[in-house]
Amino acid sequence: MRGTGVLVLTLAYDCQQSCVFCSENEGLAGRHPSLGLEETLRILLVKRREGVKTVFIGGGGEPTLNLHFPKIVEAAKRLGMRLCVISNGLRFADAAFAGRVLPWIDEIVFSLHGDTADVHERVTGTPGSFTRVAAAFRNAAAGARALASMTVATRLNWDQIDRIVCRSLGESGARTCYLSSLSPEGRAGEKYEELVVPLAEWRRRLPSLAALAASLGGVLKTRLLPRCVLGDPRMDFSIPAAHVVYRSLVNGRSELVDCLELETHDQKGQVKTARCADCPHAAACSGMFARYVEAFGDADLGIVAA
Numbered sequence: 001m002r003g004t005g006v007l008v009l010t011l012a013y014d015c016q017q018s019c020v021f022c023s024e025n026e027g028l029a030g031r032h033p034s035l036g037l038e039e040t041l042r043i044l045l046v047k048r049r050e051g052v053k054t055v056f057i058g059g060g061g062e063p064t065l066n067l068h069f070p071k072i073v074e075a076a077k078r079l080g081m082r083l084c085v086i087s088n089g090l091r092f093a094d095a096a097f098a099g100r101v102l103p104w105i106d107e108i109v110f111s112l113h114g115d116t117a118d119v120h121e122r123v124t125g126t127p128g129s130f131t132r133v134a135a136a137f138r139n140a141a142a143g144a145r146a147l148a149s150m151t152v153a154t155r156l157n158w159d160q161i162d163r164i165v166c167r168s169l170g171e172s173g174a175r176t177c178y179l180s181s182l183s184p185e186g187r188a189g190e191k192y193e194e195l196v197v198p199l200a201e202w203r204r205r206l207p208s209l210a211a212l213a214a215s216l217g218g219v220l221k222t223r224l225l226p227r228c229v230l231g232d233p234r235m236d237f238s239i240p241a242a243h244v245v246y247r248s249l250v251n252g253r254s255e256l257v258d259c260l261e262l263e264t265h266d267q268k269g270q271v272k273t274a275r276c277a278d279c280p281h282a283a284a285c286s287g288m289f290a291r292y293v294e295a296f297g298d299a300d301l302g303i304v305a306a
């Protein structure tokens with residue numbers, strides 16, 4: 001089978017938060033059950049045989065809401081796979097839970113959308129979530145192999161973005177701070193034009209944010225930005241071509257889908273424009289979301305030095 005060494009696995013279709021940017025909210029409306037233990041172990045065994053070495057668990061719903069999460073991460077690690085888990089962090093506020101699962105996880109990424117409860121919970125729509133993710137970072141700082149934060153930048157938190165980077169790489173103890181641009185899907189699609197941070201703003205602030213991260217001993221990475229806005233390609237974080245396993249409605253029934261994405265996992269609805277015609281980075285760039293270009297034009301796209 002034509003393959004890739006990466007598996008993206010969605011374990012659960014439920015969440016304790018209701019983030020303003022949630023791209024998956026429609027799939028979380030009780031339409032799908034979590035993956036069962038036996039079917040997940042079977043998937044891991046088959047994918048391991050097909051050459052998968054790295055597993056990303058996240059996307060869809062909050063993976064720790066799958067009752068079998070501890071056994072699944074243990075099994076993946078025992079099969080010799082490298083495991084990255086993206087979580088809202090709420091269950092990791094429980095020190096016993098964190099202690100049970102962290103030894104099996106190579107990189108844990110917690111959502112951090114504000115430097116204060118006010119900003120974070122404005123984004124998550126969930127009172128108490130800031131206190132709990134702060135506890136999760138404390139628990140993980142002691143036991144995680146690699147600890148990172150993920151912030152979805154919107155106009156709700158952009159004014160505080162430097163303080164969020166400081167919080168992530170300072171007292172939260174993360175070593176990598178992921179900043180994601182907004183994807184016009186799900187709930188974010190309803191207010192995309194209101195929420196999205198303009199590309200000109202990203203371009204203006206990224207160099208100083210990267211310098212800030214370095215001064216704190218950490219690394220800044222970004223998702224879903226065109227190369228001409230990103231500048232330094234080392235800042236790009238895209239999940240590469242991957243086996244993707246998730247549930248989807250097929251003829252009104254929840255079915256397990258197992259497919260191979262040959263482009264990067266993050267390519268969904270981006271376009272290139274006439275301004276990309278002679279760009280030396282076109283082959284390595286996904287362009288920008290069509291919805292953004294329709295709303296704001298393409299004046300912020302442009303050729304950068306090779």
Ligand code: SF4
Nearest residue numbers: 226227228276279285
């Ligand atoms: S000009 Fe177009 S192809 Fe080149 S980096 Fe920008 S968006 Fe990507």
